[in-house]
Amino acid sequence: MAPDGPPITRPISCKQCGATPAASVQIRSHLGLLLWMRCKAVDGPFCSHCGIALIRVMTTKTLWQGWWGPLSLLATLFALHSNLDAYRDLRRLPRSAPPSARARSGMGKPVHRRPPAYVALIPLCCAIWLLTSLIGSAS
Ligand SMILES: [Zn+2]
Numbered sequence: 001m002a003p004d005g006p007p008i009t010r011p012i013s014c015k016q017c018g019a020t021p022a023a024s025v026q027i028r029s030h031l032g033l034l035l036w037m038r039c040k041a042v043d044g045p046f047c048s049h050c051g052i053a054l055i056r057v058m059t060t061k062t063l064w065q066g067w068w069g070p071l072s073l074l075a076t077l078f079a080l081h082s083n084l085d086a087y088r089d090l091r092r093l094p095r096s097a098p099p100s101a102r103a104r105s106g107m108g109k110p111v112h113r114r115p116p117a118y119v120a121l122i123p124l125c126c127a128i129w130l131l132t133s134l135i136g137s138a139s
Contacts, residue, residue, distance in 0.1 A: 014047035017104050019096040022047045025086035028079040029058035031065045032072025039075060051090040053107040059083045060111050064119035073123075 014022040022045035031038040042058070044051060059080065066076035098104055111117050 012045045013099070014050050014096075015045055016050040017047060017098040019047040019049070019098050021093050021096065023051065023086075023089045023093055025051060025089050026082065027051065027054050027058050027086055028082045029062045029066075030072065030075045030079040031061075032067055032069035032076060034069055037069050037072050037075060039079070046090065047096050048090045048093040049096070049104055049107060052087065053105065055083050055087050055090070056108050056111055056114070060114045060117045063111070064116040067120065067123040 011020040012022050012024065013020045025044045025046060027042045027044070027046075029040045031040075040058070042054060046054065062076055062079050062083075066072055066079065
């Protein structure tokens with residue numbers, strides 16, 4: 001017999017550590033190769049700790065591996081923007097502890113403290129050089 005009354009809603013818990021609260025976010029990475037590309041998406045829910053740790057890893061990979069294909073520019077920008085949205089959602093969650101003695105790994109360094117992330121400056125500098133060359137040759 002089904003109970004009467006409003007349905008019981010439970011807060012969603014992190015799929016990695018079980019902590020609550022968690023947010024349903026999707027975290028992406030992109031690998032651009034000369035002739036093909038590979039997009040990866042990991043669905044939550046994640047607590048702020050586990051989600052931000054995963055965002056740091058996948059965003060750093062995207063920053064140094066995402067640009068190396070002719071069609072990868074848009075896919076890389078999409079992955080980075082999507083991860084920024086997920087990061088904002090996770091930052092709004094209060095800090096939480098895992099519900100039991102489950103151990104969580106550390107969050108790792110922020111993206112700006114990971115040297116591979118700065119590989120993204122190479123295609124950015126090339127794009128700036130190309131644009132300034134086009135503007136210079138047009139005038
Ligand atoms: Zn977690």
